[in-house]
Amino acid sequence: MATLEERNAGMEKVSKLINDIRVGMLTTQDEQGNLVSRPMAVMQVDENGDLWFLTKENSPKTDQISKNYKVNVAFANAPDASYVSVSGTAEELQDRAKVEELWSPMAKPWFPDGKDDPSLSILKVHTETAEYWDSTSSRMIRLFEMARAALTGDTYREGENKVVENR
Numbered sequence: 001m002a003t004l005e006e007r008n009a010g011m012e013k014v015s016k017l018i019n020d021i022r023v024g025m026l027t028t029q030d031e032q033g034n035l036v037s038r039p040m041a042v043m044q045v046d047e048n049g050d051l052w053f054l055t056k057e058n059s060p061k062t063d064q065i066s067k068n069y070k071v072n073v074a075f076a077n078a079p080d081a082s083y084v085s086v087s088g089t090a091e092e093l094q095d096r097a098k099v100e101e102l103w104s105p106m107a108k109p110w111f112p113d114g115k116d117d118p119s120l121s122i123l124k125v126h127t128e129t130a131e132y133w134d135s136t137s138s139r140m141i142r143l144f145e146m147a148r149a150a151l152t153g154d155t156y157r158e159g160e161n162k163v164v165e166n167r
Contacts, residue, residue, distance in 0.1 A: 010164030011049040014130040024073040028064040043102040049127040057121035081135035093122040127166045135159030
């Protein structure tokens with residue numbers, strides 16, 4: 001089991017990677033049991049590692065979450081070879097003060113009435129587990145290492161990979 005310092009360092013790394021990527025694929029489960037994913041822009045990663053999104057209330061995703069609150073959010077930055085997978089539980093919230101805090105003009109295309117849009121609500125994902133992969137090498141070094149592994153039969157090691165338990 002990780003120490004509190006290791007957990008905090010891991011969540012700090014996860015937060016940094018997510019903030020660099022910004023848009024993740026939120027996966028829920030529909031009534032037939034199928035996994036359904038859609039892109040969502042993270043508005044905030046809080047001090048607990050929880051993810052905050054703006055969404056429309058009574059949307060298919062919020063209906064799915066009301067029936068099965070277990071979700072995953074996956075982030076990918078292929079050019080930098082950094083990836084994050086967050087598993088947790090989601091809840092829809094009505095909190096005008098939090099909307100005010102999270103609001104960005106970049107959300108206006110989805111909410112034409114701005115932060116006062118009556119259909120605007122908040123989706124909070126409580127992070128239970130996060131896993132990340134992060135390469136600190138340049139693209140050229142990564143390509144060289146892949147080629148070397150292919151030629152020598154060695155296994156290519158992309159960089160740092162860690163699982164962070166948040167609860």
